[in-house]
Amino acid sequence: xxxxxxxxxxxxxxxxxxxxxxxxxxxxxxxxxxxxxxxxxxxxxxxxxxxxxxxxxxxxxxxxxxxxxxxxxxxxxxxxxxxxxxxxxxxxxxxxxxxxxxxxxxxxxxxxxxxxxxxxxxxxxxxxxxxxxxxxxxxxxxxxxxxxxxxxxxxxxxxxxxxxxxxxxxxxxxxxxxxxxxxxxxxxxxxxxxxxxxxxxxxxxxxxxxxxxxxxxxxxxxxxxxxxxxxxxxxxxxxxxxxxxxxxxxxxxxxxxx
Ligand SMILES: C[S@@+](CC[C@H](N)C(=O)[O-])C[C@H]1O[C@@H](n2cnc3c(N)ncnc32)[C@H](O)[C@@H]1O
Numbered sequence: 179x180x181x182x183x184x185x186x187x188x189x190x191x192x193x194x195x196x197x198x199x200x201x202x203x204x205x206x207x208x209x210x211x212x213x214x215x216x217x218x219x220x221x222x223x224x225x226x227x228x229x230x231x232x233x234x235x236x237x238x239x240x241x242x243x244x245x246x247x248x249x250x251x252x253x254x255x256x257x258x259x260x261x262x263x264x265x266x267x268x269x270x271x272x273x274x275x276x277x278x279x280x281x282x283x284x285x286x287x288x289x290x291x292x293x294x295x296x297x298x299x300x301x302x303x304x305x306x307x308x309x310x311x312x313x314x315x316x317x318x319x320x321x322x323x324x325x326x327x328x329x330x331x332x333x334x335x336x337x338x339x340x341x342x343x344x345x346x347x348x349x350x351x352x353x354x355x356x357x358x359x360x361x362x363x364x365x366x367x368x369x370x371x372x373x374x375x376x377x378x379x380x381x382x383x384x385x386x387x388x389x390x391x392x393x394x395x396x397x398x399x400x401x402x403x404x405x406x407x408x409x410x411x412x413x414x415x416x417x418x419x420x421x422x423x424x425x426x427x428x429x430x431x432x433x434x435x436x
Pocket of ligand 1: 191195238239240241242243244245260261262263266282283284285303304305306309310311
């Protein structure tokens with residue numbers, strides 16, 4: 179068997195994000211979004227996308243709909259969700275019956291069929307890129323799905339190898355962006371996929387110190403624990419290895435490599 183096996187990783191995701199995990203995911207501190215965090219995330223988004231316009235948005239790897247719900251609260255946004263786990267998707271559909279959702283992955287060439295070319299103004303993913311089997315192919319699909327002038331927003335963390343604990347450690351070494359330690363690699367791959375990077379920054383939550391009150395903001399359960407079992411860590415310097423940072427690479431779709 180090949181060392182890296184796309185189908186095996188896919189089956190593991192769907193098996194592991196089962197009904198129990200979906201319920202746990204929603205209940206984890208930090209996976210739900212507090213009002214304070216919601217406001218900060220929207221402010222981050224508003225820095226890079228004009229959210230007052232009418233926009234068709236795709237939330238890739240939407241999970242149980244945590245970020246889709248925040249986006250759908252904005253009047254002009256038509257939110258669409260793509261999510262491979264039936265259990266996560268079922269929760270999203272219960273929470274957000276009004277949004278269009280689709281079951282599927284994003285990072286194989288065959289996944290391009292999920293949407294039409296030029297369908298979206300914005301493609302966004304939150305805490306998904308670090309878990310992609312084939313990020314470059316995902317970015318190529320996103321570029322295809324974007325309208326000319328459309329934007330990609332990636333919100334993700336810089337996670338240590340040790341952050342992938344328990345069952346998740348089995349696939350961490352097969353996922354190219356699972357343990358990156360600078361915000362450089364994702365923009366580099368976006369560029370290789372034909373994007374023009376406009377902004378890479380820490381989230382307001384991190385810059386303002388708010389994240390220090392949510393030290394395990396994401397992936398804080400033992401199965402996904404930070405080193406030290408998800409224990410609180412002091413507000414970090416940007417080089418601290420075990421704290422979570424977020425970057426928002428914003429890319430403008432360019433008509434290149436067509
Ligand atoms: C950590 S959760 C993030 C969920 C959501 N974006 C949020 O902010 O709460 C990662 C999600 O990405 C999904 N996922 C994993 N691999 C994927 C892929 N290749 N394509 C699309 N989604 C994927 C998982 O099923 C899971 O729901």
